[in-house]
Amino acid sequence: MPAAPRRGAAASVRPDWCPGAPPPATYPGPSPGGALADERYILAIDLGTSAVKLALVSARGRIAAFESRPLEVRLLDGGGAEQDPAAWWAAIRDGTRALLATGTVPAADVRAVGIGAQWSGTVPVDASGTPLHPAIVWMDARGAPMVRELTGGPVRLAGYGIDKLLAWLPPTGGIPQHGGKDAIAHVLWLKRARPDVYAAATRFLEPADWLGARLTGVQATTPATITLHWLTDNRDLARVRYHPGLVARAGVDPAKLPPILPAASVLGPLLPEMARALGLGPDVQVVAGAPDLQVAAVGAGGIGPGEPHVSLGTSSWLCCHVPRKKTDLLRNMAALPSAIPGRYLLVNEQESAGICLEWLRDLLGVGGAGPAAFAELDRLAAAAPPGAGGVRFAPWLNGERSPVADHAVRAAFLHLGLAAGREHLCRAVLEGVALNTRWLLEGVERFVGGPLGPLRAIGGGARSTIWCQVYADVLQRPILQVEEPVRANARGAALLAAAALGWIRIDDAPGLVPVARRFDPDPALGRLYASAARDLARAFEEARRRARRIDGSGG
Helix, strand or coil: CCCCCCCCCCCCCCCCCCCCCCCCCCCCCCCHHHHHHHHHHEEEEECCCCEEEEEECCCCEEEEEEEEECCEEEEECEEEEEEEEEHHHHHHHHHHHHHHCCCCHHHHHHHEEEEEEEECCCCCCCCCCCCCCCCEEECCCCCHHHHHHHCCCCCCCCEEEEEHHHHHEEEHCCCCCCCCCCCHHHHHHHHHHCCCHHCCCCCEHHHHHHHHHHHHCCCCEEECCCHHCCCCCCCCCCCCCCCCCHHHCCCCCCCHHHCCCCCCEEEEEEEEHHHHHCCCCCCCCEECCHHHHHHHHHHHCCCCCCCCCEEEEECCEEEEEECCCCCCCCCEEEEEEEECCCEEEEECCCCCCCCHHHHHHHCCCCCCCCCHHHHHHHHHHHHCCHHHHHHHECCCEEEEECCECCCCCEEEECCCCCCCCCCCCCCCCHHHHHHHHHHHHHHHHHHHHHCCEEEEEEHHHHHHHHHHHHHHHHHCCEEEECHHHHEEEEEEEEHHHHHHHHCCCHHHHHHHCCCCECCCCCCHHHHHHHHHHHHHHHHHHHHHHHHHHHHHHHC
16 A cells, blocks of 8 residues: 555545535645745655656746756567666756755745656566666566456457446546557556566556655555556546556456556655655645646647647657547547646657657667767758658557557658668658657647647657758748747646645646747658658558568568
8 A cells, every 4th residue: 555645635535436515626826925936945856757857847937956867778579668666766856956955946835746758668576676677668568468358358349348348438548558568558568578577566667656665655646647547437537546447357366567647746845755766845745747748739839639749758748638539449549637736638649759760869879878969960950852862761660559550560761762861861760750759740630620739849850940941841830939849747746736736826837838930841842751751651561561571481
């Protein structure tokens, strides 16, 4: 069982489907003393895949100090992908101390911790919160066979048994993906491949929930974070709970699932040993964490219905809040509980974005690992014409999730010739990732029922002015480059925490997120990129067939 909430923690830590008071539909309003709100600071933790980013952010969203620490992913045979939670914690501890050592913000002014983290990961822990196995991260596909067994059937639609779709879609808004990268797939893989770990685990925690438990001792989750277990009934946002029938179908011990707190819950103060390790005061309050997509929506400043943002991080997504629960099974996207109480967020993900550029950097031997290397890639891409001389890049280095889920499909350069140089490869990668987003955009606009307006761009890739312009031209939509785009998730985690504590209203968030620059599309390039988009769609079908042939031959 999780530790009981201490003074200041949310009062509704309770078993999932047991009766309890419904959570509030909105955040509390700002507390008195609005002028002082900017003097309160939040330690914002953004636990990504390639790095953990930390920031000291004022309650009004001003980033006063920022640190980043790299993380390693261990890729294993059979589709495994793991990280060490101890490495996460060491990076957070050391990075926080480095932030405070700058003297930019006194430790006494840091009053809260906000958490955003990579989604669809699994950390099995014992009663004390100690990990019993490396964290299984979102890239891990070892649970694919278990998911296919769980969701198959003699009569199928989109590869799923009709009876399974009828069981899963109404309550959850989705169903475990056959690619095996959802959190439920990780749990099922542990149950079969590591029964000792499964038996010993008292809880299976998402990365954001593990961080909250590490800091406060409270093992719990929220409606947004737990969604990709596909075991919750999300039809009433005021009372999201585990669905007993789905838990039974999955064969998961319900006692091993964390209790669900309302969105925007305050877990409580830092444990004394955590406060000492970070160099913060013992009264610092920790707000329950949220997935990266959720905090990004707030950090991008687009929180109203149909206000989209596109993220260019390791992976990519194109999301917006929507007024109601809805699912597009064929395009692998759904409206799921938001980190903002009472709201749904349209969720999707494309597997490879910035990681394609990192791969190209290493492939071409461009020196360095920091901004200088990516500036050189930008310089090369700018030397090639739009369309990259006909060279196309299909960006599925690690399979794909949306708008078609296929973990086996792989990337390729197309139409290479002797005249193609490094500049054409660089341009083709930037365009290929953007064209993949264009494919996703078509599905998103069908989902919301009309064309989207300007897209706010965040993530490390959004620092590139040429990539932002490529996105505008490929999508034929204006791109709004958010100020400090690589820090958007940290800003979003901080704003969510400030709202949860009543320091601001969440609807103030858009006004607290500056836009650095607007990129308008060149209409003259519309026909070129429409043709390139059709090329990419054909390439996907060819890549799927090729993957089946190679897998079938044992290659």
